[in-house]
Amino acid sequence: MTTRIVIGDDHPLVQAALRTGLSTALPDLDIVACHSLDEVLAVLSARPDEIDLVLWDLNMPGIQGFTGLFMMLAQFPTVPVAIISAKQDATTIRRAIAYGASGYIPKSLSLPAMADAVTRILAGEIWMPPNIGGRGSLQSSDLELASRLASLSAQQLRILSMIVAGRLNKQIANDLNIAEQTVKGHVSVILRKLGVGSRTQAAVLAERLSGGGDAS
Incomplete structure (x- = not known):
């Protein structure tokens, strides 16, 4: 086989x-x-x-x-x-x-x-x-973040990675060939699922995705 x-x-x-x-x-x-x-x-x-x-x-x-x-x-x-x-x-x-x-x-x-x-x-x-x-052996914060991130769709994860890279909604929309309003909708859902109030907070939290940083 x-x-x-x-x-x-x-x-x-x-x-x-x-x-x-x-x-x-x-x-x-x-x-x-x-x-x-x-x-x-x-x-x-x-x-x-x-x-x-x-x-x-x-x-x-x-x-x-x-x-x-x-x-x-x-x-x-x-x-x-x-x-x-x-x-x-x-x-x-x-x-x-x-x-x-x-x-x-x-x-x-x-x-x-x-x-x-x-x-x-x-x-x-x-x-x-x-x-x-x-x-x-993991801290509870690691497991909690894993649960939050696992709730995001593949498209939302891609958008989150672009937010971490400092891309604006218009730039993300152009890169993904979708409407800017669609990006705004995804960003709102991302913030809600991650339990944060701003793109900056989401980016800080998502630094764990690069293997570094300690998010709460």
Whole structure:
């Protein structure tokens, strides 16, 4: 039976190394290489029932941190997404698992260790490096924020990421090819769901999506 994995990473060397390492552990493997979130979402839209796992780099151009994870889970909640990243601090790893990732694989691991981690995730495990601890090690604020962010739609998450980047409603409307009034409606819903009163407060809260900051 063919195992289909989407790798979202913009570094060709990383893509090639993962392909080599995973192909050794999983001989009947179909890998789809993507270099942006839009490419990953397009693949999932075209064949959502055929993808067994997405491996997602936290540091992708244009969509930093956990925003991409939330957008994929919002649109395709049944497709497992595991993080593969150069970041390996315990707080980021715990947040990734709290936010719904099926695993967290540091890029510092050897290829055989990465392949073993992927195999375990495909078998249904939630995998992270040893001695990190799981959701029970998280602050309540992390879990509360995860719940708030999970209530946003994929489009609202995209708009939130643009707010964090300092984009105005008119600019967001042009970028997404939607009416400015539609953007204003989404912004109102985002503020309500996040429990904040302004775009600035929403942006501060959403800094957690980039893996940094401590929001209440």
